[in-house]
Amino acid sequence: xxxxxxxxxxxxxxxxxxxxxxxxxxxxxxxxxxxxxxxxxxxxxxxxxxxxxxxxxxxxxxxxxxxxxxxxxxxxxxxxxxxxxxxxxxxxxxxxxxxxxxxxxxxxxxxxxxxxxxxxxxxxxxxxxxxxxxxxxxxxxxxxxxxxxxxxxxxxxx
Numbered sequence: 001x002x003x004x005x006x007x008x009x010x011x012x013x014x015x016x017x018x019x020x021x022x023x024x025x026x027x028x029x030x031x032x033x034x035x036x037x038x039x040x041x042x043x044x045x046x047x048x049x050x051x052x053x054x055x056x057x058x059x060x061x062x063x064x065x066x067x068x069x070x071x072x073x074x075x076x077x078x079x080x081x082x083x084x085x086x087x088x089x090x091x092x093x094x095x096x097x098x099x100x101x102x103x104x105x106x107x108x109x110x111x112x113x114x115x116x117x118x119x120x121x122x123x124x125x126x127x128x129x130x131x132x133x134x135x136x137x138x139x140x141x142x143x144x145x146x147x148x149x150x151x152x153x154x155x156x157x158x
Contacts, residue, residue, distance in 0.1 A: 003037060003039070004055055007035060007048070007051060007052070007055070010023060010024050010025035010035070010048070011023060011024065011048075011052075011077055012024055012132040012133075012136050012137060013078075013137075014137050014143075015137050015140065017084065018084060019078075019137075020071055020073050020076040020078055020086060020147070021052075021076060021077050021078040021086075022073070022075050022076060022077070022128060022129065022132045022143075023035075023048045023049075023075040023076070023077050023129065024129055024132055024133040025048065025129075027075060027122060027125045027126050027129055028122070029119075029122050030074075030121065030122060031074045031075075031121040031122045031124065031125035032047055032049070032074045032075065032125070033047060033048035033049065033074070033075050033077070033125075033129075034046075034047070034048070035047070035048045035051050037051075046061060047067075048075070048077045049067055049069070049075075049076065049077045049079065049087055050067060051077075052077035052078070052079040052087070053067055053079040053087050055079070056079040056080055056081055056085070057079070057081060064089050065089055065090065065091050066089070066090050066091055066092065066094075066095060067087050067088065067089060067090065068087070068088050068089075068090040068094065068095055068098055069086055069087060070085075070086045070087070070088060071086045072102065073086075073128075073147060074121075074125050075125050075128060075129055124146070124149065127146055128143070128146045128147065131143055131146055131152070
């Protein structure tokens, strides 16, 4: 199995056309995924969303700047050459403007994971990863609850 095939075995694509493609492999302590490349006798850990972007656009892993998630889901790897991509090249300024526009700054109140400590941010990503790893998107309501920052096991009113 080549590296691209191995990569895609660790991705769960959502059922709806605009859904995230969620990384089901390793998740780092910052809540972002981790994918290991073993080439030419060297081991290199890369971010899965960067590798997906590399596959979609054919650029070197170091051939582009920062990547921004339109969906704000750290383990999303939906990189396509079409408008439905969730990943875009940016820089620090663009990222700060995006953060402000989406109310994710420190004063924002709408961001689903705002204010979480790094440990909790990683726990949220791992909960999402574990759900899709175990069940894929078959229990879509649970996946969507976790994506929204809600406890999927919390009782509902209806």
